[in-house]
Amino acid sequence: MRTISRLTAGTALALALALPAAAQQAPAEPAAPQQAAAKAQQERAREQPGNNAPVWREVRSGQPNYTSIPGRETGVLIQPQARFPGQEAMSTAGEAWRNFRNGPVTFYGGWLLVLVAAAIAAFYFARGPLMLHDKPTGRLIQRFSVLERWAHWTTAIAFVIMVVTGLIILFGKHLLLPVLGYTLFSWLTALSKNLHNFVAPLFIVGLVVMILVYIKDNLPGKGDLAWFGGALAMFWSGKHVPSGRFNAGEKAYFWVGVVALCIALSVTGVIMLFPNFEQLRTTMQQMNVIHSLSAIVMMVLAMGHIYVGTIGVEGAYRNMRDGVTDETWAKEHHRYWYDEVKAGGVDATAPPPGAQAPVQAQH
């Protein structure tokens, strides 16, 4: 961008200097054609003043010219032609990326988010939350340690900030600018971008700790395949498929969402956040597309996760808030884990000091 704005500011002067300079820099042999091109350009400026098409053709060719700024690609004013998936015509790579980002990514991604949110809301109003079948016993089991809860909530809060600011950056131009006007929108977007940049390291640290503390209980185990088989029926009928500490749905969220997508988001984000490692513009554009697509899929998964972690399943939110669950909840939702705890295989029977017995559910 910096290169392009410099171009528009002093186009004539910069190009007039740059091209002869390129000729001077070039080794003795290829100097002749370059000198000829410069001469032809001088003649053209006399014969057809204002028509400098050959210069622009050269600029658009993507061939590097002379610049005193060190670094890769700094001598290339405009990237060569490229085409993103679904695009029929070639255009300069920057334009191809911009059209792809503001076209299919925003359009289909935006509608996907809206439709999934609507589907979850429809499910909630049609089916309602999954309730416990039996009354809570009042006996508590430790479900999450303090470290597990800190890792979870640090990452979750950072994630929500990343989501809100990311949505403003991606969709704000279409949805907020017409409502807010330029002044307010530019303030809001600048604030969002800074928050997005500065909360990212907190998200990454939380993510790494979370992966480390949760990985063990998310490894494949007994009952996982059966869970997938019975999951749909379970959500509608409320009849649970027995599982270990985490069921196969939670494990899928862990591996696909938390591990694969969040790592992809972090890596691509860091590459864009620190453009000082000589990344090429093409690399930045590709990272931007992977980042946006991963973010959209992760938001879809997170919507489902947040739904079942709050209003969708009775008692789930309390588990993560207080770290304890009632024996009835453990027995109905994670039968194999409950049996293991009861058999003494897992040290979870002693709830942390101060943990309160759950409020009796309405039946």
Ligand code: HEM
């Ligand atoms: C912001 C709103 C969120 C809420 C309300 C929420 C709620 C919950 C709850 C209640 C549980 C415990 C479920 C149980 O007892 O089995 C849980 C587990 C978990 N959550 Fe969240 N969560 C949120 C965001 C996130 C985000 C953004 C991530 C990842 C980036 C995440 C990753 C996890 C993981 C890894 C587990 C353990 C289960 C598993 O490994 O799949 N959560 N969450």
